[in-house]
Amino acid sequence: MNRSKGIVLVEDDEGHALLFVKQLRRHGLRNPIHHFATGELALAFLDTPVAAVETPLLIVLDINLPDMPGTEVLARISAHPTVKAIPVVMLTSSDDEEDARLSAELGCRHYMIKPLHVQRFVDICSDLGYPLSIDPGVAFDTATTKPMGSPSTDRST
Amino acid sequence: MVLSLLVGAQSNRTIQQLKQSDAIKVLATDLLLTLRRAESSQRGYLLTENPLYLRGYEAGLTDLPLAMTRLQTAVADDPVQTATVLKIRSRLATKRQEMAATLDKLESGSRSDALAILNSDRGFSQMTNISTDISTIIRVENNRVSRLVYNYDTIYLINIIVLILLIILGFVTFYRVAGFIRFTRSNTLDLLQANAKLAALVQSRTSEIARVNEEIQRYAYIVGHDLRGPLVNITGFTAELERAEALLARQFQNLKASQPTALDPDCLLAVQEDIPEAIRFIKTSTAKMDRLIEAVLKLSREGGRTVLAEPVAMNALISDLVDCQAQQIEATGTVVSIGVLPDLVSDRLALELIFGNLVENAVKYLDPERPGRIEILGSVQGDRNTYEISDNGRGIAAADSERVFELFRRAGHPTVPGEGLGLAFVRNAIYRLDGTITLESIAGTGTKFTISLPARLDTSEGLEAAA
Numbered sequence: 001m002n003r004s005k006g007i008v009l010v011e012d013d014e015g016h017a018l019l020f021v022k023q024l025r026r027h028g029l030r031n032p033i034h035h036f037a038t039g040e041l042a043l044a045f046l047d048t049p050v051a052a053v054e055t056p057l058l059i060v061l062d063i064n065l066p067d068m069p070g071t072e073v074l075a076r077i078s079a080h081p082t083v084k085a086i087p088v089v090m091l092t093s094s095d096d097e098e099d100a101r102l103s104a105e106l107g108c109r110h111y112m113i114k115p116l117h118v119q120r121f122v123d124i125c126s127d128l129g130y131p132l133s134i135d136p137g138v139a140f141d142t143a144t145t146k147p148m149g150s151p152s153t154d155r156s157t
Numbered sequence: 158m159v160l161s162l163l164v165g166a167q168s169n170r171t172i173q174q175l176k177q178s179d180a181i182k183v184l185a186t187d188l189l190l191t192l193r194r195a196e197s198s199q200r201g202y203l204l205t206e207n208p209l210y211l212r213g214y215e216a217g218l219t220d221l222p223l224a225m226t227r228l229q230t231a232v233a234d235d236p237v238q239t240a241t242v243l244k245i246r247s248r249l250a251t252k253r254q255e256m257a258a259t260l261d262k263l264e265s266g267s268r269s270d271a272l273a274i275l276n277s278d279r280g281f282s283q284m285t286n287i288s289t290d291i292s293t294i295i296r297v298e299n300n301r302v303s304r305l306v307y308n309y310d311t312i313y314l315i316n317i318i319v320l321i322l323l324i325i326l327g328f329v330t331f332y333r334v335a336g337f338i339r340f341t342r343s344n345t346l347d348l349l350q351a352n353a354k355l356a357a358l359v360q361s362r363t364s365e366i367a368r369v370n371e372e373i374q375r376y377a378y379i380v381g382h383d384l385r386g387p388l389v390n391i392t393g394f395t396a397e398l399e400r401a402e403a404l405l406a407r408q409f410q411n412l413k414a415s416q417p418t419a420l421d422p423d424c425l426l427a428v429q430e431d432i433p434e435a436i437r438f439i440k441t442s443t444a445k446m447d448r449l450i451e452a453v454l455k456l457s458r459e460g461g462r463t464v465l466a467e468p469v470a471m472n473a474l475i476s477d478l479v480d481c482q483a484q485q486i487e488a489t490g491t492v493v494s495i496g497v498l499p500d501l502v503s504d505r506l507a508l509e510l511i512f513g514n515l516v517e518n519a520v521k522y523l524d525p526e527r528p529g530r531i532e533i534l535g536s537v538q539g540d541r542n543t544y545e546i547s548d549n550g551r552g553i554a555a556a557d558s559e560r561v562f563e564l565f566r567r568a569g570h571p572t573v574p575g576e577g578l579g580l581a582f583v584r585n586a587i588y589r590l591d592g593t594i595t596l597e598s599i600a601g602t603g604t605k606f607t608i609s610l611p612a613r614l615d616t617s618e619g620l621e622a623a624a
Contacts, residue, residue, distance in 0.1 A: 022397070093385040097458070114389040144570035149162065 368561035471498035491529030498535035547605035
């Protein structure tokens with residue numbers, strides 16, 4: 001996993017965002033995580049030259065956002081000239097077929113049901129070509145600084 | 158009508174009588190004229206002795222009996238007239254004798270004797286009498302004619318009245334019939350209007366129900382979704398707490414080993430027992446809440462799903478559902494018998510949900526004290542099919558027979574796990590299929606669910622929108 005490249009997280013619920021980040025950090029993910037609470041903020045970031053040059057690895061997008069539906073953000077990303085190739089993972093708060101269907105229609109094959117299960121995230125990442133491995137016991141491991149999942153051979157900054 | 162016919166017959170008779178009267182008058186006048194001709198010829202002969210007069214006299218005498226007979230025949234029906242005619246006949250005979258006598262005297266050369274007879278009052282008075290009698294006959298006939306005409310007028314009047322009555326009757330009948338037709342038509346119109354109003358009312362109520370249902374579903378969906386957000390945080394941060402607590406507990410454990418006196422025993426207890434206990438309860442509760450929210454969402458999703466009518470072989474469907482419970486059925490030695498079940502054209506998924514839950518319930522709530530028996534039967538009632546699922550399980554108390562269909566409600570079997578969702582789903586699904594479900598149960602003896610469903614589900618009309 002390219003550690004310099006960021007992960008964009010679009011999530012209006014602070015708690016959900018915090019739990020997500022904490023879990024990934026605890027499992028050794030070192031990549032920068034850019035968190036935005038609204039669709040507009042996220043899209044504004046994706047429009048910046050930084051985002052264009054340092055293309056984020058992944059966009060994790062909550063389907064329920066306060067300013068616009070997550071699916072609309074998804075549609076605008078898909079139509080965006082510089083960031084349309086970035087894979088998007090949708091976050092839903094329930095196992096709703098309608099949400100999944102809508103996401104799939106807009107070209108998003110991956111979605112995670114909250115709360116986040118790290119294993120699910122790892123599976124999705126490996127499916128997208130970013131191999132990760134995690135230690136299931138790590139959640140209770142005091143040595144959280146030990147990098148997990150990122151192969152040491154990965155290019156580092 | 159009969160009256161009119163009678164009146165017609167009467168007028169015919171009247172016309173006949175009028176003709177008869179006319180004939181009598183003509184005959185009577187004829188008789189008088191014949192007699193007068195004979196008399197004047199007689200007198201002419203007496204004065205002139207011209208044989209021409211004698212021939213006229215003799216011709217008159219020849220005509221008289223014929224005229225007399227004709228008149229007599231004509232008045233034969235009328236006794237009064239006949240009496241007069243007979244009187245004329247006898248006077249006529251006397252008159253003839255008088256005339257014959259004068260002529261006899263003349264023949265025998267005694268002209269003066271003949272004139273003496275003529276001068277006597279005999280012939281004249283006879284003639285006057287006959288003339289009066291004839292007048293009487295004519296008067297009687299005239300009276301008869303005027304009476305007949307009067308009668309005829311009356312009959313005519315009656316006829317007119319009858320006609321008028323008939324016309325009035327016709328009008329009344331027409332008015333009545335027209336009124337009835339108007340009444341019927343206005344009634345029909347009223348009925349049609351009432352029908353149209355009713356249809357519009359049903360339409361508006363149906364769309365109202367559809368709207369309310371839609372709102373409830375959206376509401377359930379939003380509530381479910383929105384409750385999930387905080388719940389994810391509670392679950393997530395409880396896990397964080399648990400993790401931190403585990404670190405603390407280990408730290409305290411180490412501390413207790415190395416420096417037993419430095420540790421507050423209450424603090425150790427809190428970290429090792431109280432906090433984990435609290436976290437355990439929070440986790441159990443959030444897990445349950447998660448299932449309940451999932452159930453609400455499922456219910457709202459099921460309600461929003463479009464039902465599809467397709468042919469469903471019910472024996473195959475029920476057998477598959479029973480097979481799903483095979484392990485439990487075998488373990489408890491339960492006997493399941495399935496009768497010949499009528500097939501349906503209905504929504505397969507909903508049917509699986511309905512019968513799956515009912516079969517599962519039957520198996521789940523069997524009485525461990527006795528060998529289980531489950532029976533599934535079906536029958537056809539007109540355009541609806543009835544299915545019965547009966548068991549000899551624990552049964553449901555009468556007080557709970559409605560409660561069991563409510564969401565999250567369970568009838569006192571705390572030993573059997575469950576959220577109290579199954580029957581709420583079942584009833585919801587049955588309503589969606591335009592069906593009904595009732596239950597008969599005796600606590601401790603068994604339960605029988607009776608389900609009535611349309612043999613062919615109509616997905617076209619309001620039902621769909623209403624659901």
